[in-house]
Every structure is written in C-alpha cells, then in structure tokens.
Amino acid sequence: MSGEIIIRTEAVTRRFGGFTALKNVSVGFEKGKLTSIIGPNGAGKSTFFNILSGAFPPSEGRVVFGDADITGLKPHVYPRIGISKSFQITNIFPAFTVLENVRIALQAHCSRFNFWSPRSRLGLEDKAHSLLQMVGLERHAARLAKELAHGQQRALEIAVALAGDPKLLLMDEPTAGMSPEETSAMMDLIVRLVADRTVILVEHKMKMVMGISDRLVVLHHGEFLAAGTPDEIRNNDEVKRVYLGQH
C-alpha cells in the first residue's frame, strides 16, 4: 500500500456482552480508492462497518480520520467532517419527488442565510440536477420517490448521501436485493463515484467486489485476515482456505 491513508482503525475490538465480534483490527484505507470489506458470514464485516461509520464505538482501540481521532464521535457529526454513509432507504422521503429529496438533502447542508438568497437557491436547483445526473436519475426527477424501482431508490439514496460532498462514502451492501441489471448499474455508479472520492463498502457478492475494488480487506472470525488488490486476495492461500466450499 503506497497512497495516503484517509481513515484507519488502530487495534479495534468490539464486544457484545461476553462475545467478541471484532478482535484487535488495525486497517488503513487509502484515499481516492475503492476498498471493499469482505469475509464469510459472521466475520464481523457489519460490526467493523458500524465502527467506521460511528453507529457505535469500539470497546477498545481508535478510529482516526485524517489526523483526527474520531473514536466515539456521534453519528450525526460525521457528515460535517466529510463522511457520509449510504445503507438505508429510510433516508428517503417516499411521498416527495426525486428532485425534492435531493434538494432537501442539499438544504440540510446549507446555512439558512445562504439558502434564502435567490442566487444560492438557483445553485441548489442546479446542484440537485447534477447529482441526479451523476446517479442516473435525471429523467426521473419529477417522479415520487416511492414509485422508483428498488435499484433506483438505492441510487437516490446515494445522491442524498452525496449532497454534503463527502470526502469518504461508506456503503453497506449497495447491491443487496438487486436484480442482475440493477447490480450492474450500481457497480457502474460506484466506479464513477470513486473518481472524486474515497469509497469503502461491505458486500457479499464476491464477483462484484473483485471486479470493481482497488483493494480488499478480508475479515474472518472477527479478526483481520488479509488486505491487498483483488489479484493478491484471489491468490492468498489463507483466504482461499476460508472461502473453500463457499460461493
């Protein structure tokens, strides 16, 4: 690994009662890259993701973003420091149009003063349209969010997550429940997103992550197993052993 590290964990452990779901995990994530966190069922992927995204703090260890220790920072502060996460369609207002959903998200990131000036409102409208273009929903701008197909709702959710122009985007299973066509559209979108920012995702679909990731982090039984490029991971004997018999 040669590039600048945007976020890292230092000896992160997470316990739930007497059970240790994550043990002493230290991982650095490179800036401007797409890194996927993989591992068999119960490996600790979601727990690790939740610690990175601030959903809950580690029992031990630290999370460092840039130079700042963000361990235990409340989730609502994350967008302000440049970290967004995309994992729930509940971020969307179903009875509002696609455009309104993005506009509301943009407004949430504007100061009141700026928002009411006619110039910034115009800017807001343009920005909303360009975000919709980015995620491939421009032609659905006037439709109600609830009328969109599942894959399109996830794309809208990503536009909402991008409204704060995050440096780091965290995605939990972005293609969950998607058809093959929707999965392929989402993969294209994720690759486009990485042109301007860092993306970390958790995903079960191995073929997908192998195809689009710059780097992979493999967890197993709550422990760090390996990190590297898709080729390095594909050829890693320990990883092969862990995935043997799985698909």
Ligand SMILES: Nc1ncnc2c1ncn2[C@@H]1O[C@H](COP(=O)(O)OP(=O)(O)OP(=O)(O)O)[C@@H](O)[C@H]1O
């Ligand atoms: N809130 C919790 N309370 C108790 N145990 C938990 C909790 N969250 C996770 N675990 C346990 O921690 C372990 C790791 O779970 P986690 O969901 O992080 O794994 P995962 O790799 O995301 O799994 P999957 O691929 O099945 O989604 C599992 O054994 C799980 O049962």
